[in-house]
């Protein structure tokens with residue numbers, strides 16, 4: 001297969017990636033047949049995959065609008081993914097055009113495409129970095145000087161932490177990031193929980209082991225622990241379609257149980 005011009009030269013196009021699988025579900029065009037195949041196989045094990053991916057993206061938009069309404073104008077979006085509709089800077093700027101966003105991802109396609117579309121935008125920056133190295137991220141953000149880390153920031157870790165295994169101490173990584181931002185900042189986090197059956201969970205985990213970022217589902221208590229030092233805003237940690245649903249959008253009541261938790265917390 002020939003390499004499309006949006007794909008960096010050094011990526012392995014025979015290996016699926018989480019960012020490109022998510023892009024498949026969001027209807028994007030930055031994915032390969034290997035990604036589409038994992039997406040299809042995942043849908044067989046978990047038919048709600050597409051609706052959850054879209055509900056996750058919709059939650060991100062609602063959370064950014066909520067934070068912008070609280071006066072937040074700086075966003076640090078880690079695990080930001082391949083840009084698609086309703087990127088964080090676009091949503092925030094509908095409320096205040098001065099909003100600033102630093103996008104961070106480990107995936108070369110996500111980083112390359114973000115840089116390509118934001119090349120002329122001086123209120124956004126794009127870093128290739130790993131959430132497991134929080135001090136590197138904070139150092140780079142400070143050096144870039146786009147965000148003022150002495151003033152409240154929204155730290156977005158949306159559909160990211162289930163890619164960090166327990167052996168890499170994800171709670172310590174989030175705690176270090178939280179230490180780097182002041183009181184009055186916000187944490188926005190979604191994370192996959194255990195699914196309908198142990199067999200389906202194991203099948204999905206097996207599929208994601210083929211990517212560079214295997215999946216680690218967590219239970220509610222483990223997910224709530226990410227918010228240590230933050231006060232969850234209403235309605236707390238909930239199944240993601242239930243987080244402040246938009247009254248103008250019809251609620252999809254086919255979601256059953258919390259398979260992806262979502263929460264927004266304010267730093268104490």
Ligand code: SAM
Pocket residue numbers: 018019022056057060078079080081082104105106107110129130131132157158159160163164213
């Ligand atoms: N946050 C976006 C959203 O919710 O719409 C994109 C979520 S996408 C499912 C997860 C992203 O996390 C992917 O782009 C993947 O490359 C990125 N990711 C996975 N492990 C990472 C890590 N260790 N550090 C930074 N990004 C990572």
